[in-house]
Amino acid sequence: MDNIFLLKTGWRSIWRNRRRTLITLSSVAFGLLVSVTFTGSADYAYTNMIDTSATMGFGHVTVAAAGYNRAPSPSLVLSGCDLVLAAAVKSGVRAARLRIVAQAMLAAGGRSSGGEVMGIDPAVETGGFNVFLRDIVRGRMFTPAETRGALVGEVMARRLKLVPGRRLVYTTTDRHGEMVSGVARISGIFRTGVSGVDNGVVVLPLARLRQVLGYGRDEASFAALFLADQRQSRIVRNSLARHFTGIGREILTWRETQADLAGLIAMDRAGNYLMQFLIWLLVAAGIFNTMQMSVMERRRQFGIMQAVGMAPRWIFFLVMAEALWLGVCGLAVGVVVTLPCYLYLRHVGLNLETLIGNDYSAAGVLVDPVLRLRLFPETGLVIVGFLFFIVLAAGVYPGLVAARTRPIAAMRQR
Amino acid sequence: MAVTEMLRMEEVSRIYRRGRLEVRALDRISLALAVGDFAALCGPSGSGKTTILNLVGCLDLPDDGRIFIEGGDIASLSSAALAALRRDRIGFVFQSYNLIPVLTAAENAGFVLELQGRPRAGIRQRVEEVLVEVGLSGLGNRRPDDLSGGQQQRVAIARALAPEPAIILADEPTANVDSATAAGLLDLMERLNAEKGITFLFSTHDERVMQRARRLLHLRDGRLV
Ligand SMILES: Nc1ncnc2c1ncn2[C@@H]1O[C@H](COP(=O)(O)OP(=O)(O)OP(=O)(O)O)[C@@H](O)[C@H]1O
Ligand SMILES: [Mg+2]
Numbered sequence: 001m002d003n004i005f006l007l008k009t010g011w012r013s014i015w016r017n018r019r020r021t022l023i024t025l026s027s028v029a030f031g032l033l034v035s036v037t038f039t040g041s042a043d044y045a046y047t048n049m050i051d052t053s054a055t056m057g058f059g060h061v062t063v064a065a066a067g068y069n070r071a072p073s074p075s076l077v078l079s080g081c082d083l084v085l086a087a088a089v090k091s092g093v094r095a096a097r098l099r100i101v102a103q104a105m106l107a108a109g110g111r112s113s114g115g116e117v118m119g120i121d122p123a124v125e126t127g128g129f130n131v132f133l134r135d136i137v138r139g140r141m142f143t144p145a146e147t148r149g150a151l152v153g154e155v156m157a158r159r160l161k162l163v164p165g166r167r168l169v170y171t172t173t174d175r176h177g178e179m180v181s182g183v184a185r186i187s188g189i190f191r192t193g194v195s196g197v198d199n200g201v202v203v204l205p206l207a208r209l210r211q212v213l214g215y216g217r218d219e220a221s222f223a224a225l226f227l228a229d230q231r232q233s234r235i236v237r238n239s240l241a242r243h244f245t246g247i248g249r250e251i252l253t254w255r256e257t258q259a260d261l262a263g264l265i266a267m268d269r270a271g272n273y274l275m276q277f278l279i280w281l282l283v284a285a286g287i288f289n290t291m292q293m294s295v296m297e298r299r300r301q302f303g304i305m306q307a308v309g310m311a312p313r314w315i316f317f318l319v320m321a322e323a324l325w326l327g328v329c330g331l332a333v334g335v336v337v338t339l340p341c342y343l344y345l346r347h348v349g350l351n352l353e354t355l356i357g358n359d360y361s362a363a364g365v366l367v368d369p370v371l372r373l374r375l376f377p378e379t380g381l382v383i384v385g386f387l388f389f390i391v392l393a394a395g396v397y398p399g400l401v402a403a404r405t406r407p408i409a410a411m412r413q414r
Numbered sequence: 415m416a417v418t419e420m421l422r423m424e425e426v427s428r429i430y431r432r433g434r435l436e437v438r439a440l441d442r443i444s445l446a447l448a449v450g451d452f453a454a455l456c457g458p459s460g461s462g463k464t465t466i467l468n469l470v471g472c473l474d475l476p477d478d479g480r481i482f483i484e485g486g487d488i489a490s491l492s493s494a495a496l497a498a499l500r501r502d503r504i505g506f507v508f509q510s511y512n513l514i515p516v517l518t519a520a521e522n523a524g525f526v527l528e529l530q531g532r533p534r535a536g537i538r539q540r541v542e543e544v545l546v547e548v549g550l551s552g553l554g555n556r557r558p559d560d561l562s563g564g565q566q567q568r569v570a571i572a573r574a575l576a577p578e579p580a581i582i583l584a585d586e587p588t589a590n591v592d593s594a595t596a597a598g599l600l601d602l603m604e605r606l607n608a609e610k611g612i613t614f615l616f617s618t619h620d621e622r623v624m625q626r627a628r629r630l631l632h633l634r635d636g637r638l639v
Binding site: 002005009012013016300301304305306307308309310311314407408411 | 468471473474494497498500501502505506508511512514515516517525526528529531573574
């Protein structure tokens with residue numbers, strides 16, 4: 001008995017009961033569609049949130065002085081920044097930016113507010129890696145020549161009655177813990193949509209903040225590194241860690257710098273997998289049931305096969321060949337059904353604004369109201385592989401039942 | 415032991431137990447068939463015909479007594495060896511629904527050859543031969559559903575015949591066909607017996623079929639009479 005004969009017999013056997021097979025195939029296809037939609041929308045949303053969160057300051061990977069992430073302070077200074085940037089570029093990051101961040105008291109026209117100042121380099125920063133530049137709603141970004149320029153969030157601007165051109169005084173502590181202050185003139189106002197940020201962050205020129213805080217030319221709070229693909233964060237971190245071990249620096253991924261977001265994603269992902277698992281279980285139960293039925297209906301046939309000398313093992317393989325075909329065909333149908341849906345949701349998306357509104361944020365990141373999918377190729381393979389495995393697994397017990405058919409008993413019932 | 419002995423049963427008993435109920439289906443049966451025999455088991459319903467064929471066909475084991483096939487005691491064989499013995503030396507024809515519905519007549523006829531793992535070309539050639547032999551040449555591509563009852567039994571005989579077995583066991587092979595078809599099937603079996611020397615043991619309770627047998631084994635209540 002060879003495999004081709006088994007596959008041929010299995011193929012014809014599943015089509016003996018066309019209706020049942022079509023139902024089975026659609027349930028496999030349905031499982032694929034659901035899995036791709038669930039996983040794809042989650043992967044898209046996570047990537048979106050991670051990328052957006054990265055542009056709010058820390059990047060996907062952050063290089064800082066040791067201890068900075070646990071207790072950020074102006075006295076924890078990252079030095080040798082040029083070396084860090086050079087190493088980052090060598091390890092394939094898309095962009096590397098230096099930033100200084102400090103808690104500050106912000107005052108204007110007799111009003112004041114707590115917040116944070118962030119120094120960035122106007123010569124290199126762009127909206128692509130910096131949400132504050134991207135989301136300017138009034139005025140404009142300060143130029144490298146404007147050494148006292150500043151961007152302020154919309155909410156704080158309203159509270160402190162700031163408009164472009166107005167003065168703002170910031171007071172903070174320098175690297176030695178001494179109180180220092182500086183004056184800035186508002187160049188633009190941004191609106192990220194995340195109220196904590198729009199009410200807290202003031203963006204200043206990096207060079208100016210260096211002077212105020214007493215940092216050297218080659219110093220900053222941290223270097224924010226941006227990757228083309230956030231999933232590479234760990235790899236890049238590890239490769240950089242090889243450069244910088246044991247010299248008072250720490251290299252972090254977004255998981256550490258954005259622990260809230262990482263926790264939210266982990267929870268959501270677990271819930272998502274649980275849902276999918278339950279759906280897969282349903283699919284498997286359906287297939288198991290139909291296969292079991294079809295095996296019970298063919299007891300006499302399996303009895304005769306054994307009587308004429310077919311080894312039980314081969315009868316098992318015969319049923320598994322049927323499961324194999326159900327898996328292959330079900331997934332083929334599934335791909336045909338899923339692909340157009342996927343491509344639509346990948347490139348066009350489904351606008352859910354009316355359902356969830358357009359200002360919903362989670363873990364400090366604005367959530368896109370448009371349902372879009374993005375499936376990483378390896379995730380797609382895992383889904384297909386897992387569904388295929390499920391179908392095969394559903395065939396195992398019916399296969400064993402078929403293999404254990406006792407010819408005499410099977411033949412006695414007509 | 416004579417090499418011309420096909421099979422022998424010595425004091426074979428088979429008792430079916432269902433709960434506390436015991437059915438003594440066979441009661442110390444002894445019989446022997448020589449190579450080339452054309453023998454019929456006959457007797458009323460429930461007399462033990464199918465039970466004997468199951469035991470001789472190594473599908474069932476006796477509760478007592480010994481069974482020898484071509485001189486070998488089947489009690490000493492593993493279940494794999496029994497399956498191989500059935501596949502290679504014994505042909506089976508059952509009363510009805512013998513065939514695998516999703517396979518064509520030719521594929522059914524070649525089924526045991528597939529099990530034996532013979533090469534494709536050899537199988538095709540042998541199947542053509544046996545289909546001619548059973549009078550079905552040209553019908554090889556039909557599915558069982560598209561064949562008459564008699565034609566289906568001929569395909570079953572072709573399947574049994576294809577691996578050139580030593581013995582063909584047939585449990586009421588003519589019970590589900592009309593008498594003209596039954597006569598045709600018996601002609602076929604007789605010819606195969608005469609020309610190929612294949613031993614036949616079949617069961618029947620049809621008088622006309624009994625008359626065609628060269629040896630009659632009468633069973634009643636699990637005993638030979
Ligand atoms: N699996 C079984 N369990 C219980 N009793 C059985 C079983 N198989 C057969 N019997 C009993 O054993 C006896 C002999 O049965 P067997 O099938 O051999 O008779 P038979 O001569 O083939 O009858 P028929 O002409 O109806 O086919 C009967 O009384 C039958 O009821
Ligand atoms: Mg019977």
